[in-house]
Amino acid sequence: MSRRRAESPALQLIPDQLSLPSLREAAASCQACDLHETGTQTVFGEGAVGATVMFVGEQPGDREDLAGKPFVGPAGHLLDEALARAGIDRDRVYVTNAVKHFKWKPQGKRRLHQKPNATEIAACRPWLDAEIATVRPRLIVCLGATAAQALLGASFRVSIDRGRVTERPGLPPIIATVHPSAILRAPDDESRHAEMEAFVADLTIVARRLKGQ
Ligand code: URA
Numbered sequence: 001m002s003r004r005r006a007e008s009p010a011l012q013l014i015p016d017q018l019s020l021p022s023l024r025e026a027a028a029s030c031q032a033c034d035l036h037e038t039g040t041q042t043v044f045g046e047g048a049v050g051a052t053v054m055f056v057g058e059q060p061g062d063r064e065d066l067a068g069k070p071f072v073g074p075a076g077h078l079l080d081e082a083l084a085r086a087g088i089d090r091d092r093v094y095v096t097n098a099v100k101h102f103k104w105k106p107q108g109k110r111r112l113h114q115k116p117n118a119t120e121i122a123a124c125r126p127w128l129d130a131e132i133a134t135v136r137p138r139l140i141v142c143l144g145a146t147a148a149q150a151l152l153g154a155s156f157r158v159s160i161d162r163g164r165v166t167e168r169p170g171l172p173p174i175i176a177t178v179h180p181s182a183i184l185r186a187p188d189d190e191s192r193h194a195e196m197e198a199f200v201a202d203l204t205i206v207a208r209r210l211k212g213q
Helices: 008-014 020-027 061-069 074-086 118-135 146-153 180-184 189-210
Strands: 053-057 095-099 104-107 110-113 140-141 176-178
Touching: 008 020, 008 118, 020 118, 053 118, 053 146, 061 074, 061 110, 074 180, 074 189, 095 118, 118 146, 118 189, 140 146, 140 189, 146 176, 176 189, 180 189
Parallel strands: 053 095, 053 140, 140 176
Antiparallel strands: 104 110
């Protein structure tokens, strides 16, 4: 475990007996970084122990922050559509984020998403490690650069290495792809369509691997 992770105050909150309910309850009072002041609540992962694949996003968005559930807003709907097209059963998936509080700044009446920094990602890492140890997925899928860099290091480039299986000691095999929000932000219909097709192609690699092909 890296020194930065070892120093995260979140480590003190990890229960001795790992279970998703005990982790969720403990994470609800996490103040390991300042984001607990901006987020409405801790948005913990969702899914079952034994889920074959864990999807890791960046952080909850506006909708997720209010609902207390990951990937329930527009990015989540796009993820659901891509999972269905790739033939991945949503019920066998665990979905979580590298950072579990919503980071935002006001813009008029809106809450504008802010990217979490390395300190916030490291502060939250014990929760992600505990989710991985509890769920024991066969494969992890990083959605976007924040999740990929959290698990694969700052030099990992999704644009270069998307769709490839990467191994890291102590972790299940990891595949990184784009974040669904990047597809939603595509400048026009044509590029949005192309990006969606590439996303589904990456998830099809995941589906084949899960089927042992
Ligand atoms: N984006 C994320 O990375 N995670 C969510 O839960 C929602 C949007």
